[in-house]
Amino acid sequence: MFWGIVILLGVGALGYSLYRLIRSFIKKESKKPVLAMAVGGLVLMGAGGSQVPAEASYLNVGQETYETDQVGKVTIKGETNEGSELTIDDKALDHDGTFTYKVQLTDEGEKELHIKSVHNGQETLKVLTIKPSKEYLAHLETQAEESRLEQAEVALKLAENSPTQAHYDEAFTKIQALSQSYPEMEERLTQVDQHLTTLALVEKLETSLDKGQVATVKEHIEQTTLEQDSLKKRLTACEAKIAEKEQVAAALALVEKAEASNAEGDYQTATTALAKLPNKQADLEKRLGTVKDQIETKKQEAAAKKAEEEKVAAEKAAAEKAAAEQAEAERQAQAQAQADAAAQAEQAAPPAAEVGTTVLITRTGEKYHNRKCGNGNYFSATLAEAQSRGLTPCSKCF
Numbered sequence: 001m002f003w004g005i006v007i008l009l010g011v012g013a014l015g016y017s018l019y020r021l022i023r024s025f026i027k028k029e030s031k032k033p034v035l036a037m038a039v040g041g042l043v044l045m046g047a048g049g050s051q052v053p054a055e056a057s058y059l060n061v062g063q064e065t066y067e068t069d070q071v072g073k074v075t076i077k078g079e080t081n082e083g084s085e086l087t088i089d090d091k092a093l094d095h096d097g098t099f100t101y102k103v104q105l106t107d108e109g110e111k112e113l114h115i116k117s118v119h120n121g122q123e124t125l126k127v128l129t130i131k132p133s134k135e136y137l138a139h140l141e142t143q144a145e146e147s148r149l150e151q152a153e154v155a156l157k158l159a160e161n162s163p164t165q166a167h168y169d170e171a172f173t174k175i176q177a178l179s180q181s182y183p184e185m186e187e188r189l190t191q192v193d194q195h196l197t198t199l200a201l202v203e204k205l206e207t208s209l210d211k212g213q214v215a216t217v218k219e220h221i222e223q224t225t226l227e228q229d230s231l232k233k234r235l236t237a238c239e240a241k242i243a244e245k246e247q248v249a250a251a252l253a254l255v256e257k258a259e260a261s262n263a264e265g266d267y268q269t270a271t272t273a274l275a276k277l278p279n280k281q282a283d284l285e286k287r288l289g290t291v292k293d294q295i296e297t298k299k300q301e302a303a304a305k306k307a308e309e310e311k312v313a314a315e316k317a318a319a320e321k322a323a324a325e326q327a328e329a330e331r332q333a334q335a336q337a338q339a340d341a342a343a344q345a346e347q348a349a350p351p352a353a354e355v356g357t358t359v360l361i362t363r364t365g366e367k368y369h370n371r372k373c374g375n376g377n378y379f380s381a382t383l384a385e386a387q388s389r390g391l392t393p394c395s396k397c398f
Contacts, residue, residue, distance in 0.1 A: 057081055057122035061115060064128055070135035072105040076113070076128065084119035103130050108140055145179050152178060156185060159192045163199070163226055168192050195226040202231055205238050209245050214238070240278075247277055248284075255284050258291045262298055267291050335379030339372055357383045367394040 061078040068074050080086055082097035093099055105111060113128040132140070152174035159167040171192065175185055198220040205213050214235070221231045254270035270288055274281060339360050359368040360378040368386035372378055373396055 057084060057117060057119035057124050059115065059117040059124040059126055061126050061128060064126070065131060066103075066128060067131050067133045068103075068105055068136045069133065070139055072132060072136045072139070074103040074105075074130050076101045076103065076115075078115065078126075080117040080124070081119035084117045087116050089114050105130060105132055105136065108132050108137055141179070148174065148178055149182070152182075152185065156188055156192075160188065160226060163192050163195045165196060168196055191225050194220070194224045198224045198231060202234050202238070206234065209238065209242050211242050211246075214242070244278055247273075248281060251277060251281065251284060255288050255291070259287065262291060262294050264295055267295055331379075332377050335377055338380035339378040341380070359383050359386050361386050361389075361391060365391070367392055369394045369397045371397055373397055 057080075059078065059080045061076060066074045066076065077098070077100050079098050080095065082095075084095075086093045086095050086099060088101055093101065101115075103111065103113060110132070111130040113130060115126045115128065117124045152171065155167070155171040155174045159171040168189070171189055175182070175189055198217070201213070201217045201220055205217050217235055217238075221228060221235060224231065251270065251273040254266070254273050258266040258270045267288070270291070274284055274288065338358075357370075358380050359370055359382070360372065361368045361381050362376045362378055365376070367373075368381070368383070368391045369378070373394055
């Protein structure tokens, strides 16, 4: 208190000396007393000022905990010593004894704010806690859901445009991470799943070519909406291959039958079946060529055998004919001799023929003779034999 009065006296003396100094200039009076008074005032002010304690460092920020608004912002207002060094999280902040500082949270976590003021070597520190409000947390969740939804849409479009299991799994994971249900997206994801199931069936059919699976695959293709035309074309190709497979199997059976029988008819049937196949079957054609060679060999052997048999038969027939002709000649000679003998006997015998008499007959004639009567081959027979055959005497001879 005392030193404050001293300072005030010094200020008063200094003010009065300034007044007297101005007056001395006007009235042209001596200035030494005035200057002495001014110096005395300064001395009093210096002496009093040196004894007054320095202003204490202070920092006022109101409260230690702040809550953000709905978008995560907080405005902090405070006061501190004018001219002090003020830092917030080690960053210098200009001020005039009052300051304003804005904080923006970027996530749902709390944030600590370190505010420090240094005045005349004295340090004052305040640690503030910035908490997210419920409104801001809801705002963050909305933003997060929008981001998740956008990511899910991107993943789903990729799965639709390039439907693979990996893309489906990615889209499924993204959609499952959403905080609420989106029926339209779930339906689109179901279509991708249906496509993958159908695609697996088509690929299995392409490998197995099992005709029994065609109806099931066709039903699944009708139910899917993704790449349906492409799947239909692949199914059509499978059906064509299955049909060809059946044709090849049928042709194989015919080739095997021809191989077993080596018959010309079976060979021709198998050849016709192979010609109808959409693609050449080199192995079957080679096997059928072997059958053809065997058939030709068989034909040649049969022809040679037939020629040999015909030769033997011709030789046998010629021999038999020669033997028959010789026998006939001998028989005719014998018959002629008998006829000559009978004629001689007839000339010597009485005209009446008796039952035991020898007569002449022919193989086809209806008469019996006692001599050669006309042309023909005659041979001897007893009268009883001639009569037993129903022959009657020749009117020319008897």
